[in-house]
Amino acid sequence: MKRYRVLFAAVLVLTTLLATSVSAEKKVVTYWSWSPVKQTTDKMVAAFEAEYPDITIKATIYNYPDYLLALKTAAASDSLPDLIGLEPGAMTQEYRDYLVPLQDAAVEMWGEDWQDQFYPIGLDQARLGNPAGDENFYMLPMELQTTNLWYNRQLFDKLGLEVPTTWDEFKEVAAALRKAGIAPLVQGGADGWQNIDVFMMIAQQTAPGVIYKAEDGEAPFNHPGLVEAMRYWQELFTEGIVQPGAMGMSVYPNAASLFNAGRGGMISLGSWHMQTAKSEPPVPLSQGMLGVGAFLFPDVDGDGQPTYPPLGGIDFGIGMTKKALGKPEVLAVLDSFITGSGIQAAIDDFNDLPAVKGIEPNTFTTDHERELWAMFVDDWLPKVTAPRQLKSPEVRQGLMDALAAVATGQKTPEKALDDLQNAVGK
Amino acid sequence: MKNHGEARGDAIRKIAGWKRRVELGGFIGPAVFLFALFVVYPIIYLVYGSFFSWSGVGTMEWIGWANYARLAGDWIFRLALRNEVLWALFTIFPQMFLGFILAVCLNRPLFGRNIYRAILYMPAVISPVVIGIIWQSIYDPYMGPLADFLRSVGLGSWVRAWLAEPQTALFAIIAVNVWKWTGWSMIMYLAGLQGIPEEVYEAATIDGVNVFQRVTKIMWPMCRGTTLTLILLGVIGTLQEFALVYVLTKGGPNHASELLTTHIFNEAFTLRNMGYASAISVVLLIIGVVMSMLQLRYTGSGKTARGVL
Numbered sequence: 001m002k003r004y005r006v007l008f009a010a011v012l013v014l015t016t017l018l019a020t021s022v023s024a025e026k027k028v029v030t031y032w033s034w035s036p037v038k039q040t041t042d043k044m045v046a047a048f049e050a051e052y053p054d055i056t057i058k059a060t061i062y063n064y065p066d067y068l069l070a071l072k073t074a075a076a077s078d079s080l081p082d083l084i085g086l087e088p089g090a091m092t093q094e095y096r097d098y099l100v101p102l103q104d105a106a107v108e109m110w111g112e113d114w115q116d117q118f119y120p121i122g123l124d125q126a127r128l129g130n131p132a133g134d135e136n137f138y139m140l141p142m143e144l145q146t147t148n149l150w151y152n153r154q155l156f157d158k159l160g161l162e163v164p165t166t167w168d169e170f171k172e173v174a175a176a177l178r179k180a181g182i183a184p185l186v187q188g189g190a191d192g193w194q195n196i197d198v199f200m201m202i203a204q205q206t207a208p209g210v211i212y213k214a215e216d217g218e219a220p221f222n223h224p225g226l227v228e229a230m231r232y233w234q235e236l237f238t239e240g241i242v243q244p245g246a247m248g249m250s251v252y253p254n255a256a257s258l259f260n261a262g263r264g265g266m267i268s269l270g271s272w273h274m275q276t277a278k279s280e281p282p283v284p285l286s287q288g289m290l291g292v293g294a295f296l297f298p299d300v301d302g303d304g305q306p307t308y309p310p311l312g313g314i315d316f317g318i319g320m321t322k323k324a325l326g327k328p329e330v331l332a333v334l335d336s337f338i339t340g341s342g343i344q345a346a347i348d349d350f351n352d353l354p355a356v357k358g359i360e361p362n363t364f365t366t367d368h369e370r371e372l373w374a375m376f377v378d379d380w381l382p383k384v385t386a387p388r389q390l391k392s393p394e395v396r397q398g399l400m401d402a403l404a405a406v407a408t409g410q411k412t413p414e415k416a417l418d419d420l421q422n423a424v425g426k
Numbered sequence: 427m428k429n430h431g432e433a434r435g436d437a438i439r440k441i442a443g444w445k446r447r448v449e450l451g452g453f454i455g456p457a458v459f460l461f462a463l464f465v466v467y468p469i470i471y472l473v474y475g476s477f478f479s480w481s482g483v484g485t486m487e488w489i490g491w492a493n494y495a496r497l498a499g500d501w502i503f504r505l506a507l508r509n510e511v512l513w514a515l516f517t518i519f520p521q522m523f524l525g526f527i528l529a530v531c532l533n534r535p536l537f538g539r540n541i542y543r544a545i546l547y548m549p550a551v552i553s554p555v556v557i558g559i560i561w562q563s564i565y566d567p568y569m570g571p572l573a574d575f576l577r578s579v580g581l582g583s584w585v586r587a588w589l590a591e592p593q594t595a596l597f598a599i600i601a602v603n604v605w606k607w608t609g610w611s612m613i614m615y616l617a618g619l620q621g622i623p624e625e626v627y628e629a630a631t632i633d634g635v636n637v638f639q640r641v642t643k644i645m646w647p648m649c650r651g652t653t654l655t656l657i658l659l660g661v662i663g664t665l666q667e668f669a670l671v672y673v674l675t676k677g678g679p680n681h682a683s684e685l686l687t688t689h690i691f692n693e694a695f696t697l698r699n700m701g702y703a704s705a706i707s708v709v710l711l712i713i714g715v716v717m718s719m720l721q722l723r724y725t726g727s728g729k730t731a732r733g734v735l
Contacts (some may be wrong), residue, residue: 075484254563
C-alpha cells in the first residue's frame, strides 16, 4: 500500500509541476471574428504561433449572424475575448465602451509615423461614427477591399466579347451572353449588400458623393442624381442584364457558384474574389485567376470614365477589449495580424487586400494573377476615397428596401427614393 | 383539551407533513429553479428590455411605451403578422392532410414500405440551412431544375422567379416547409393509425364498409388526438419559424416573406434596436400563449391533458 501511496504522490507532484510549467510558459490570447474564414484564420494562427511559441491563440470563427449574437451575449456577461473582429462604423461604435483606443499601442509597435504605413481609406474608415472630437482608433483595419465587376474571360473570348466600357456596350454584352444561354450579370439580390454595391458604383458616377451627404442630412435621398442611378438600377432588371430571379438568390453560395461554374458572364464582387484562387475545393475558373478578369463599372454618365476611383474601404478590422489591458501578448497578436506573419499568411491565401502597404503574396502562380494583384493594390486601392459602406444601419436597410422594391417592380425609382427620404432622411 | 397522546400524534403528523413538503420540494425544486432561470427570467428581462432604447449592449435609455407605440406604424410588422397567418394556414393543414394520406398508404403491407417511410421522413431531419441552399437552386428560374423540368414538358410559361417575386416568395417558402415536415406528420399519423384496434376494422369489414369509408369514418376520426397535436405544434412551429426563411429570402424581396422572427432578428442584430425587437418579441409571446390557450380550450386538448395529469 505504501508503495502505491508513494507512486500516487509522485504522479500528483509531476502532474502539478507539468501543469504549472505549461500555464507559466504558454500565454493564451482569445480572438473571435467572422472573418477571415476558418481555414485562413488557422493559417494566420499557425504563422503567429511558429513565431511566438510561448503564446497560444484561441481563435473562434463564427458565421456572421452567430457572431453578432455571440458578441452581444459576451458583452452583456463581461466575457468578451481579448481581440474581436470588427466592421467600421456601427459595429465598432456599439462596442466602443468595451474597447481600448489603439493609437498609443500603434506608436509603440510601429513608430510615430505608423499612419503613413496604412492605406489612407482604412484609417479614414476606422474612426467612422466616432463622437465629435473623439479621435481615438477603437479598431484598426486588417484587410481592405475594393468593389468592382468580374467577368469570365473564357466566355468572353469564346463569344468574341470585349469588356464593356459604356452602358450601351454593357447592354450589348449582356444581350450576347443571354443569347448564348449565359446569365449576363449574376446578381445575388436576396443579399441586399450586393444590390447596394452595384447601386453605389452607379451613383458614384451620376451623383458623386451625394449618397454620403444624404446620409448626413446635407442632401435629399431623392436627389436627381440618385434618381438617375436608381433608373439605371431598374434597367438592369427591365433590360435583362441581371438574370431572372436574381432577387431570390443569395450571393454566397448560389450566385457566386453560378459564376464560378461558368454559367454567368459577369458578377459584382470585389477584391476579395481573388481568394477563389486558393479555394478548397479548387475553383477551376480561378486557377491562377486565368479564367476571370476584373473591371470597373462602365461609364453611365457619358464622361468616358468608369466608376473610378472604385469604392472600397475596410473589409474587416480588429479591436482590443479592455479585458486585454496589460497583456503584452495581445499586442503581439495585434501586430502580427495587421503587419506581421499573421496577415502575411492571410494575404498568401489572397484573402483580401492588406491594410498596410508593402505586403504582397509570397507566390503568384501566373502573370495574370500578379497583374490583378498589382491593379488592386497599386492602381485602385491607393485612390479609393469613397467608402463602400454606409454609416447608418437604418439608411443601409432603407436603401436595400428601396432597391428591392424597384427591382421587383413594386415602386418606381422616384417613389422608392421619396419613401427612403421620408423614412430616414434628415 | 387534548390529552398527551393526541398532542403527540398531532406533533408527529405536523413533522411528517413538513417532512413530506420538504421531500416534495426536493423533487420539484431543481425543475422550478431551472424553469425560473431559463424561462421566467428571460421573459421578465424581455418585457423589461422592451421599455428601453438600447442596442443590446451598453447603456439603456428608458422610453416607456414608445416601442409599443412604434409597432402601430410599422408596416413591416403588419406584413409579418399577415404572413404568420398565411404561413399557419398554408402550412399546417396541407402538411397534415398530405401526412395523413401518406400514412394511410404506408400503413398497409407494401414491399419496401420502411424505406419509403424513411425517405419521406428524411427532409425533417435535414438542417433547414442545407434545405434552403438546395431549394434556392431548385427554384432558380434561370437554370434551376424545376424551371428546366417545366420547360421540358412544355410548361415554360409557368416558370417564374418564385423566390424573387413579392407575390410568390412566401408561398414558395411555405411549399418547401410543407415538403420538409410532411414526413413528420406522416410518422405521427402512422403512430396514431397503429393505435387503432384491429377489432374496429374487423367490425367495419363485417358491416360492409368500403375503403373510402374506412379512411373517413374510422381512421381520420380515431386519429383526432394526432390531428390536434399537429395543429398545436404547427401553430407553435409557425411562430418559431426562422431559419428556412432567413436562408431562402432573408424575409425579402422587400420584406414580402418577412415573419415576426426574421423581423425581430433584423431589428435586434442588423439595426441594433434591441428594445424594439424586445417589444415585437413580447407581442409574439402573447400571440403564442393566447393561441395555445385558445386551442387547448376549444379543441378539447385541454381535457385530454388534464385527464392524463
